[in-house]
Amino acid sequence: MRITELRTPCVLIEQSRLERNIDRMQSAADAGGRRLRPHTKTHKSLAIARRQLTRGARGICCAKLGEAEIFASEGFDDIRVAYPLNPVNVDRVLALLERTRLSFILDHPDVARGWSDALRASGRIVDVLVKVDVGLHRCGIDPEAPGAAEFVASVASLPGLNFRGLLSHAGHAYGASSPAEAADIAQREAMTLSTLAGRVRELGVAVDEISVGATPTARFSAQAPGVTELRPGNYAFNDRMQVALGSASWDDCALTVLAQVVTTHAPDRIVLDSGSKTLSNDLVRGPGSQPGHGVVFDALQSSVPDASLLIERLSEEHAVVKAARPSALAPGDLVRIVPNHACVVANLVDQVWLVDGEDVIEALDVSARGRIA
Numbered sequence: 366m367r368i369t370e371l372r373t374p375c376v377l378i379e380q381s382r383l384e385r386n387i388d389r390m391q392s393a394a395d396a397g398g399r400r401l402r403p404h405t406k407t408h409k410s411l412a413i414a415r416r417q418l419t420r421g422a423r424g425i426c427c428a429k430l431g432e433a434e435i436f437a438s439e440g441f442d443d444i445r446v447a448y449p450l451n452p453v454n455v456d457r458v459l460a461l462l463e464r465t466r467l468s469f470i471l472d473h474p475d476v477a478r479g480w481s482d483a484l485r486a487s488g489r490i491v492d493v494l495v496k497v498d499v500g501l502h503r504c505g506i507d508p509e510a511p512g513a514a515e516f517v518a519s520v521a522s523l524p525g526l527n528f529r530g531l532l533s534h535a536g537h538a539y540g541a542s543s544p545a546e547a548a549d550i551a552q553r554e555a556m557t558l559s560t561l562a563g564r565v566r567e568l569g570v571a572v573d574e575i576s577v578g579a580t581p582t583a584r585f586s587a588q589a590p591g592v593t594e595l596r597p598g599n600y601a602f603n604d605r606m607q608v609a610l611g612s613a614s615w616d617d618c619a620l621t622v623l624a625q626v627v628t629t630h631a632p633d634r635i636v637l638d639s640g641s642k643t644l645s646n647d648l649v650r651g652p653g654s655q656p657g658h659g660v661v662f663d664a665l666q667s668s669v670p671d672a673s674l675l676i677e678r679l680s681e682e683h684a685v686v687k688a689a690r691p692s693a694l695a696p697g698d699l700v701r702i703v704p705n706h707a708c709v710v711a712n713l714v715d716q717v718w719l720v721d722g723e724d725v726i727e728a729l730d731v732s733a734r735g736r737i738a
Contacts, residue, residue: 366725368665368718369699373625374639376710376717377701380726382619383413383601383719390583390600391420397587402426402445404578404598407708409733410717411439413601424466426578426596430457431736437465439732445469447532447578447596449496449504452479459487468492470532472505477520484525494532494576495520497561499554501536508557514564521570530574530593531558531565538581542652544611551582555589562591581610604707605660609651615660616668620717621701622659622710624684626694635674635694637684639702643713644679647706658684659702666722667701676702 368377394401403417406428414425414436424443427433433444434457446469450458461467471477471493484491495517498505506513521528535554541547554577562572577586578596580603586592599606602620603613624639649655658679663671673689684702694700704710711717712734719726 368623368720368723368725371623371718371725373623373699374637374643375623376643376714377621377623377720378602378717378729379619379621380719380721382617384416386601386603386613386617386619387417387420390595390597391417391422393584393587394595395421397592399587399592400424400594402576402578402594402596403601404428404447404596405432405436405733407598407601408711409435409731409736410711410729411436411732412729414441417601423594426598427733429737430454430461431738432733433461433465433467435733435736437461437467442466445494445576445596447496447534449473449476450480451476452483455480455483455487458491459489462489462491466492468494468529470494470496470504471520471526472496474516474519477523477526481523481525490525490527492527492529493520494529494574497531497533497558499533499535499557500550501534503534503536505533508561513561514568517561517565518568518570528570530572530576531562532574532576533558533578534596535577535579535582538579539606539610539650541581541610547581547610547612548585551577551585551589554582555586555592559591580607581612584612599708602707602711605655605703605705606649606651608703609649609655611652614668615662615670615703618668618703618707620707620710621662621703624700624702626696626698626700627683628696629692629694632691633688635686635688635692637676637686637700637702638682639684640682641679642681643710644676644684644702644704645706645709645713646679647704647709649705655705659704661686662701662703665699665701670703
């Protein structure tokens, strides 16, 4: 089958780029002596996660318990949920512990005590890490606050919890203005975690793991002192945001959206069938002005953006493109789009198509799609 025979809009994964991206990140982790634990929220695909493990990844990371349940049901035996779970989920965690090695994060004393009570009552022990805020200011303890090391030590002392180490996500690197700034963020993240780990060790508590995760900083974190684990996710696909940040080139973007021209209206309006339900409304952060909702390549077999086409607005089922010059696109024509944010796009479809150029290899289920709880 050829991609021209597929119904649009649909999501394509270029196999050669996917494999190259997986191999490049694995090589960076191996060279730095770091464990690579890919974050599966990007692709939510059993098949792609298996490729990552085959190449050398050590376990996987999930965003929510629902994702972890899907992967555990298919034999994945080392799953880290990088999310602050509430003890109301104890029944689900206990069920997962019957099928996989599970770990998750804590950053609040009441939640930590709640988990300790629930697990002690069940007679089970679970691996936990303390989440540290390294600059994103979302979840995580303030590493410079009085009592930060003491909080970590208190978590390690609670029955039912097996303290493994510290974990962070430098998500603010998505606002970096240059690769040099992303590198600086990675270095400061590693220093912050290593400093806190040292203070915790002075209290007599072992800190075996320092886990970091973000694609823009991963290549720098792989060489940062003290880091033991990398948890990037987007690197498997890459997207327009990674290109803007200097983490990838257009030729590294494995995920594209195949869309069809619905109609055209002179002098400069082209409408595609890939609206917000396909491309999402995410905009690009990072250096420079990056308007629009994705980049249209200039041909189906190209990695060159058509600079004359701007996807200026989306409705649910339509992408409205503004053409800076006369375009040859006509109703029925197909285009390939690199979305701004690949992770969201993958979660919007039931399956993606693995392709080799214009040849379709196979359909891959997005097995953990919609598992947001």
